[in-house]
Amino acid sequence: MLKVSVVRNILEINDRIAGQNRELFSANRVLVLNLMSSPGAGKTTLLERTVERLKDKYRIGVIEGDITSSYDAERIAQKGVQAVQINTDGACHLDSNMVREALGEFDLGALDLLVVENVGNLVCPAEFNVGEDMKIMILSVPEGDDKPLKYPLMFQESRVLIVNKIDLLPYVDFNLKRMREVTTGLNPTQVVFEVSCRTGEGLEAWLNWLEARIKERRAAP
């Protein structure tokens, strides 16, 4: 038997297309977020709140990834911005090729911010770059403060962690301090926002931070 050395990253094809997407985003100076969380943590609701507040100042587009249905894209489109639905037909994550295909629906030069809402899942999306500037993740309080230890990759890969549903803190055993100890160990430079999309608490800080990133992207050479 003869052994032939190969040494190729299994995700290289995904990474290559992600690189092409990134060049396209960069040429158009559009800030691209890959938004991830488990199902029901509040990705679409955070997006609704974000779009409501920023759409008069910035041009926003949204790609909605779901296994099936166009419910989320309809919710976002009702807010008056362009939303394109990708149905993965069973796949548990978006990959760079799916996003590339959806990009054909947008005029990227006419956008300041593009948000890719990934399929609800704390595992798989973390492995697949789609060409984003940064990964943003949401952990909602009812899911429990042990999630960073159980799904470390997602927490390590995400530049921003949004802790949502903090209005429920009095009713659940979620220890913010314990969670922060773990997330700091996993990802010491991660930016954390504690919010309630329902009451609006804490959203101001997130929106200000995001606005600063959009401006940075527009100003970049």
Place this chain on the structure above:
Amino acid sequence: MHEMSIAQSIVDIVREEMARYDVKKLEVINLAVGKMSAVVPQHLSFCFSVLIDKTDLEGTRLNIREVPMNYRCQACGHGFEAEQVALACPACGEEAPRLEHGRELSVESIEVADLDAAPPPAQPAEDLGS
């Protein structure tokens, strides 16, 4: 849960390599899968066997080398292996040791059954001159 996509990528890569070396039949594909990667080796093997069923790759064995998590402390330089995610250096207590190994997800080599179908002795083109 995304093992099927990973298995498909492995098949794509292996087919490219087989075409490059003019290999018709494979015995073994050697993979490196880091413990920190979100891939379950058992699921991956199952998905792979489904994908190659009744194709020219049928019978090819997937040999998965699991790569443990290896960290290095950014303060004292201590290197250590960990079964679980490490949040601090066991030697000095500094937080956030850097993960050096454990994210691997690669095809390392393929093993060819038939010596007549062996690749040319030269290295792949991109390795020449290095």
